Amino acid sequence: MPVRRAGVLAVLLACALGATACTDRTEPVDRAAVSSVDRPAPVGVVADPPTTGGNAAPVPPCDPRASLRPSPLPRPGAMPEGSTMRAIQDRGRLIAGVDQNTFLFGFRDPTTNKLSGFDIDRVYEIAAALFGDANRVQFKVITSAERIDALKRGDVDVVVRTMTATCARWAEINFSAIYYTAGQRVLVEKESPIASADQLGGQTVCAAKGSTSLNKLRELAAKPRLLAVDNWSDCLVLLQQGQVSAVSTDDTILAGMVAQDPNVKLVGPRFTEEPYGIGIPKQSEDMVRFVNGVLAQSIAAGSWTASYDLWLRAKIGEASPPPATYRD
Structure with missing residues (x-):
């Protein structure tokens, strides 16, 4: 009998410490309404990145080669x-x-x-x-x-x-x-209707910070929305998640992405050298x-x-x- 009484006391003590475990209530204590969940983005992503700042001195003409x-x-x-x-x-x-x-x-x-x-x-x-x-x-x-x-x-x-x-x-x-x-081209998902750089108008396109690719995208007659990242691999992740419609940079870099992901493709001709x-x-x-x-x-x-x-x-x-x- 003393053993049984000790067991009852242990159960009562457990209920006192965690009352919800000893009731039929299953609702959370604090219910929060969730309307939407933002998709994760790589660290350092910048939308509509600024051009190189300041009043830079004119660049002397040269043969860069x-x-x-x-x-x-x-x-x-x-x-x-x-x-x-x-x-x-x-x-x-x-x-x-x-x-x-x-x-x-x-x-x-x-x-x-x-x-x-x-x-x-x-x-x-x-x-x-x-x-x-x-x-x-x-x-x-x-x-x-x-x-x-x-x-x-x-x-x-x-x-x-x-x-x-x-x-x-x-x-x-x-x-x-x-x-x-190399030469700049465009990478899209295989089912994308985008077929060339002149179809990027209004689309969100990813490129790396500090790259010539960003400047070339700004010069397109079809004006895309730009997203800048630290590394090119971040662009591939954003394309896979559907957060950008395209990635645009050198075809050499894009070829590496195609080799990594069979669900993407290169489209259009080179539009830079x-x-x-x-x-x-x-x-x-x-x-x-x-x-x-x-x-x-x-x-x-x-x-x-x-x-x-x-x-x-x-x-x-x-x-x-x-x-x-x-x-x-």
Whole structure:
């Protein structure tokens, strides 16, 4: 009998502490009316992003493809005294600004957890020419919008990140010779009626902050609504969620998205030409000439073609290295 009484007391105590558990009431204590739920968006999304602010000085006309003539390459590990390359050699590693979210060009391989892609191969070639060891690299992941500031601050030695050489950018940094030429196109879901860039009027279109793609979209006669993100992979997520009607950037980047998602497609012809160069700090002209020597060697030895065949040929088709143009 004492045992049974103790059990009854335990039940009464439980009911006192949590009365709802011992009644037939199932309603929540505080019912909130929910009319709609916003779909999640990537961090840093900006609607109708502003153009580059301030009263910028006029950009001097230039040939953005024309770089500095390459110098003869020193033997790896024997960079000239007082040169930018010697400072990198003495540090013991090349610091390269890259992407980790652009499939085929700069992405983190989930099977190896290593950065891979066509741009990453260019970084390894530079490191091998400096040290005789392609692995003497510190990769620094940056967004499109961070590329120029990272070079101007000296955070990185080079930026190899699907970066279009333009006269406006030449005014702030240096570029290598052009190592690939892309073109801007449009990506939509397979069932979308959009067939080209001139049908984007009134549609919400995604592009990355700090990219030339945003500026080209603003120039379209058909005026789209723009959504800017930090990384191109964020654009693909927004398209998959139905929060944008299209993504527009270089066909090389979009081809990587098609490879990742069979439910999207590229539409329309190229409506821009995007010459990719390796970004280098303005004061480091000797490094520009050195990198151009590395690129010329890569093309002559067939390394550029082997890299293209590995990453891009099956997705983009036939291509050849762009001819180098030098201004001196």
